[in-house]
Amino acid sequence: MGSLEEEKLFQMVHDFIEPESTSENPSYSSQNLSLNNHHAKQYILQEIVASRTAAEEGLLGCVLKHMRHKIEAEKTTSLKKWLVIRLRKDGYHGVCLCQTSWPTTLGCPAGDYEYIEVVIKDKKCSSLRLILDIDFKSQFELARPTSSYKELTDTLPAIFVGDAQKLNKIISILCSEAKNSLKERGLHVPPWRTITYMQSKWFSNCQRIIPLNPSREVGLGNKEAMVGEHISSNFDTLTASASNGKKENKAENFVARSGLSSQFAAMSTKCF
Numbered sequence: 001m002g003s004l005e006e007e008k009l010f011q012m013v014h015d016f017i018e019p020e021s022t023s024e025n026p027s028y029s030s031q032n033l034s035l036n037n038h039h040a041k042q043y044i045l046q047e048i049v050a051s052r053t054a055a056e057e058g059l060l061g062c063v064l065k066h067m068r069h070k071i072e073a074e075k076t077t078s079l080k081k082w083l084v085i086r087l088r089k090d091g092y093h094g095v096c097l098c099q100t101s102w103p104t105t106l107g108c109p110a111g112d113y114e115y116i117e118v119v120i121k122d123k124k125c126s127s128l129r130l131i132l133d134i135d136f137k138s139q140f141e142l143a144r145p146t147s148s149y150k151e152l153t154d155t156l157p158a159i160f161v162g163d164a165q166k167l168n169k170i171i172s173i174l175c176s177e178a179k180n181s182l183k184e185r186g187l188h189v190p191p192w193r194t195i196t197y198m199q200s201k202w203f204s205n206c207q208r209i210i211p212l213n214p215s216r217e218v219g220l221g222n223k224e225a226m227v228g229e230h231i232s233s234n235f236d237t238l239t240a241s242a243s244n245g246k247k248e249n250k251a252e253n254f255v256a257r258s259g260l261s262s263q264f265a266a267m268s269t270k271c272f
Helices: 003-017 030-050 054-067 077-089 147-155 164-184 195-203 261-267
Strands: 095-102 111-121 127-133 160-162 206-210 229-231 238-240 254-258
Touching (some): 030 147, 030 164, 054 160, 077 206, 095 195, 111 195, 147 164, 160 164
Parallel strands (some): 229 254
Antiparallel strands (some): 095 111, 095 206, 127 160, 206 254
């Protein structure tokens, strides 16, 4: 599907989920509107998930290769660092672990999250930033979901690979249907299920961490020692440190500050 057609479909979904959108035609059935709303969301979500660029396909293939025996493993920080190391060995030198955090604001409690960032440069030296989340689908799970909401979450991949625009579209659609699902069950929308909170997971200020080789293979759910380096906030100064005379090397990491809050604000799509 072309990008123009996809944008038209997404606009259709956006028009449906706008709270101010009301029908002036009294003969228009609200039940039909709800049905069309769900079908539109499901259709565009399927198109978004199925549509991948060559860069996304290549990265996903590498991730699945490394994760094929760890799909059921607990998605710990150690496992994510292990995957970062494997991807760097595969030639993805612009990969790092991103740890986001955000303060409490009106209607949005404080929180933190982790995902993997991959920056790929093409032959023209243009940079493409991809978000990799190995625990993606579970972030949208609800207790007692309606069948409509479950159909949408069943469409989601367990592992997400895509750019920020694609991710934001998915968040918008799922948050809209989550609100409907909770209301249909007679439940209030908790703060951690609002679009603001969900977007904060991936679009808040973050620390970038680049681990070096672990002292031994990362086990399933085990905490492993890592040896690394710290990067200053402007990436100019590198200082390496590792303990000597000990049986295991203590973990240190590349740490860098990155501000994505402006991107988050620009991308916010009104769901509530």
